[in-house]
Amino acid sequence: MYEITTDDIMRVANTYFTKSNRTVATLVKKEAEPVEEIVDEEEIE
Numbered sequence: 001m002y003e004i005t006t007d008d009i010m011r012v013a014n015t016y017f018t019k020s021n022r023t024v025a026t027l028v029k030k031e032a033e034p035v036e037e038i039v040d041e042e043e044i045e
Helices: 006-016
Strands: none
Touching: none
């Protein structure tokens, strides 16, 4: 087995994780519909 050190991880991270090659995404949760609109009143009775 190979032994990977924290220095190895930091070296690789500093090589590949740069500002020039990153993508930033923002996930926006869709607003929930009110329960009255989801459930049909006939199904409740």
